[in-house]
Amino acid sequence: MAQSTLTKFFTAQERRNLQSLYNTGELEAMILQMKSKSDHLDKVQLNIAVMGDVGSGKSTFINAMRDLRSNDQGAAPTGNEETWMEPTRYPYRALPNVQLWDLPGTNSFGFELNNYLKQVKFESFDFFIIVSQARFRENDAVIAKKIQEQGKEFYYIRSKIDNDTRSLKMQGADLNEGWSSIRRDCIINFQSVGVTLPDIFLISSFEREQYDFPKLKSTLARDLPNIQSNVFSLSIPKMMLEITEPKGSTLMxxxxxxxxxxxIVGVVPVLAPFPVPMLVPVWYLFTTIVITVSGWIYLRKQLGLSDRLVPSLAKRGKRSGLQVRLKERGFKTKISPAVTNVLFGITTVTCMITGIKHGFSPMGISIFGTVSSFAFTCKLLKDSLNDRLETGQRLVQAALSRD
Ligand SMILES: Nc1nc2c(ncn2[C@@H]2O[C@H](COP(=O)(O)OP(=O)(O)OP(=O)(O)O)[C@@H](O)[C@H]2O)c(=O)[nH]1
Ligand SMILES: [Mg+2]
Structure with a gap:
């Protein structure tokens, strides 16, 4: 399932287009192309991880979703013994772009949970279904938190509810009250660990027309566009990194x-000594500023960040909140951190003037000028480049995020 984030959302041709628009500084066109994709994500494949403790009923649930029984061909293996150690993908035909992933039990391998999550590549999944039997598990709470920390979402399933129903009947309890009490228990447990409440379903994988099973299927179908859109939004930073990386290295x-x-320009005063020594710092200052400002303009053009970009995007996208979001996310095209760089420049010139006044050799002053011109230009342009790459990323994120 190792796949670049761009590959997940864009065809090879679309990726080439995005890359070439970015490379030629047409950021606005690139954003609009990405935006048009974000409005048509129905073909994007969604990987749903089915997680839960060993034996909680994950594989049986996946089979039930696919209208299969355990002995049918292509069904996920099930049983009372620990059955599955590798994440395995099963297509969900009712929603052709959804893949259900059967994961090993969260308490399997004898690993602690963090190692388990690494082993199953937890972060690569788009959506999660946590399956829990009989009672709320500590692992469920930890996993739920980790999912929400990633900005992703999940459903919570209390499986084998037929067993609970049987017990309730044997105790002569009110069934509706019993099911409500199970649901309440889930809610209280999630709230106690600070997890935003997910949709909770009480299901039996053996009775697919009963309990919340039909509701679970229809809710997933209904939520699918939102899940896809959320996954797309969350992927923007990674996609932008993939797009900007080649050009970023070239510009660096x-x-x-x-x-x-x-x-190199700093060597000039040594080759052709100036008649007035005080002109030397002026020369350094002048050449450094000219080269740095030209570099700055060049970077600005190369990365397509112009002042008219934001209003233009807001207008073309007809998204009233865009300007506000850009402001909130700190859209800026200024050289930064300007203050440090200006202080650095002033210190350099002051040192030079002092050196000349105290009769330092022209060679010494020249070496100092050369090194400081190099350091000043390099630092200022590097800061500016990084700032612009980051700004481009924030701009794309703001322009494409959901209102
Ligand atoms: N009564 C009842 N039993 C179930 C249900 N779902 C699963 N089971 C049983 O629970 C046992 C474990 O089910 P699996 O689906 O293999 O559980 P799993 O979570 O995939 O287990 P591992 O892959 O080993 O972690 C099997 O004997 C299933 O028949 C259910 O809805 N009701
Ligand atoms: Mg299993």
């Missing part, structure tokens, strides 16, 4: 080249 190399150029 160019920043280094500009910084080297800035340093």
């Amino acid at each position: 190399t160019r920043v280094l080249l500009l910084a080297i150029l800035s340093g």
Whole structure:
């Protein structure tokens, strides 16, 4: 299931288009292309992990969802013994883009939970169904928290409810009151650990027309577009990294080249000594500023971040909240952190002037000028590049996130 995030949402041709739009600085066009995709996610494959303790009824549940019995061909193996150690994928034909993943029991392997989650690649799943039998488990609460920490969602299933029903009947208890009490218990347990309440279903995988089984299926079908859209939103940072990575490295190399150029210019006063020594710092200041500002303009153009981009996106997307979201997420195109860089520049020039006044050799001053011009240009442009890459990412996130 190892798949790049872009591959999950975009075809090879679409990926090439996105990459080339980004490379040519057409950020707005790239965002609009991504946005048009985010409005049509019905073909995107969704990986749903079915999790729970050993023997909680995960595999039997998956079979029931697929209208299969344990002995049918293609059914997930079930049984009273620990049955499955590898995450296994089963297609869910009722929703053709949904894959149900049968995971080993959360308390299997003898691993502690964090190792288990690593082993089953927990973070690669899009949605979760936690299956629990008989009573609320500690692992269920921890997993629920971890799912919500990732910004993802889950359903909670109390399985084998036919067994609970049988017990209630044997005790002569009111069935509706008994089921309500099970539901209440789940709610109290989730609330006590600070988990936002999920949809809770009481089901029996042996009685697919009873209890909450039909409701579970219809709820999943109804929620699917929202789940897909949430998964898309959550994936934007990773997708942007994949898109920006090649150009980011190229631009970083160019920043280094500009910084080297800035340093080389520092050799000029040694080759052709200036008649007025005080012109030396002015020369350094002038050349460094010219090269840095040119580099800054170049980066700005290369990354397609213009001042008219935000209003234009807000207008074209007809999304009134966009401007506000961009503001909240700190959209900015200024050089940052400007203050440190200005202080660095002032200190350099002051050192030079002091050096000249105290009669330092032209060679010494030149070496100092070369090194500081290189360092200043490199630092300022690197900061600016990183800031712009981050801003582009925030802009895309804000433009594509759900209202
Ligand atoms: N009564 C009843 N028994 C069930 C139900 N679901 C599963 N079982 C039984 O519970 C036992 C374990 O079910 P599995 O589906 O294999 O459980 P699992 O969670 O996949 O187990 P592992 O893969 O070993 O972690 C089997 O004997 C099933 O027949 C149910 O809804 N009602
Ligand atoms: Mg199983």
